[in-house]
Amino acid sequence: MRRRGFGKLALPGACVVLILLIALAAPLLPLPDPIRQDVANRLAGPTTGSWLGRDEFGRDVLSRLVWGARTSLSVAFASALAAGLVGITLGLIGGWARSWGAFLTVRSVEIIMCFPPILLALLVVTLLGPGAATLILVLSVLYLPGFARVTYAEVLAVKGRDYVEATRALGARPAHLLFRTVLPNIAGPLLVQFSLAVAAAVVIESGLSFLGLGVVPPAPSWGLMIRGARSTMEQAPLLLLWPCAVLTLTILAMNLLCDALRDILDPRTGER
Structure with a gap:
């Protein structure tokens, strides 16, 4: 039932909100500089000043997380x-x-779906060079067809409804009709699509950073932390555990949040 969907939303929603708040409050938290190196204490274990230890360059692990x-x-x-x-x-x-x-808009962007996402991302990043701006451009292109297809299908499903025909009969302009009448009534699936895109983008960003084609060092990134910890697995195995655990928790919480949103916003789940 719909009440059960709200119950499923509580835990993953709280986890996602907590992660977002911590990320937004990073400049306000009493954390060391995430790019400041202390080679004398490289691979040091957890201490009072560094709760999760230091990485291969002596940088604070908690701050970089x-x-x-x-x-x-x-x-x-x-x-x-x-x-x-x-x-x-x-x-x-x-x-x-x-x-x-449909041919000029939806069908044209579906050409992007002919290419494997990771290979397309690798190609574009290799040509344009690594960096956060390039990642945003690549990921935006990758997820553009998904939003277009979902919106297209939902518009076809509601354009013949009575409230749409009534608004059209009142003389509403097409732009007003689409953005003020149709769009609010198809917001549920689009919200789920947005949450799915965010979760997938976190994974791809971490993967490209791990390969050296994402965020440019020494800027902190979970993918870069996993890449750096791989070479010191024997000396400091915990360095690999922390970024993997945070990445797994974030993706799991986002996926559970997507499932809960789907259960709440899908009208077919109102009754068993």
């Missing part, structure tokens, strides 16, 4: 938001105009 969350989530949310704005607009136009509009 918090600032890495800020970097990864900033890239993920920015790319999902850009893809959503463009993809939803294209989907609205394609679904309303049908034949020619």
Whole structure:
């Protein structure tokens, strides 16, 4: 039932909100500089001043985890938001105009889906060079077709409803009809699509950073932390545990949040 969906939303929603708050509050927290090196204490274990120890360059692990969350989530949310704005607009136009509009908007961006996402990301990042701006551009292009297809399908499902026809009969302009009448009534699936895009973007950003094609060192990133800890697994295995655990927890919480949002916003789950 719908009440059960709200119960499922509580725990993952609280985890996601907590992660976001910690990432946003990173400049305000009493943490050491995440890029300051202390080679004399490299691979040091947990101490009072460094609760999770220090990495291969003597940088504070806890500080880099918090600032890495800020970097990864900033890239993920920015790319999902850009893809959503463009993809939803294209989907609205394609679904309303049908034949020619769908061909020029939705069907044209579906060409991107012919390429494997990771290979396309590797190609673009290799050509343009690594960096957060390049990652946002690549991820926005990758998730653009998903938003366009979902919006297109939802517009086709609601454009013949009575409230849409009534608004059209009152003389509403197409832009007003799409953005003030149709869009609010299809916001549920789009919100789920946005949460899925953010979760997938975190994974791809970490993977590209691990390969050296994402965030540029010494900027903190979970992928860069995993890459650096791989070479010191025998001397300090905990260095690999912390970024992997945080990344796994974040993706798990986001996926559970997506499932709960789907259960709440899907009208077919109102009754068993």
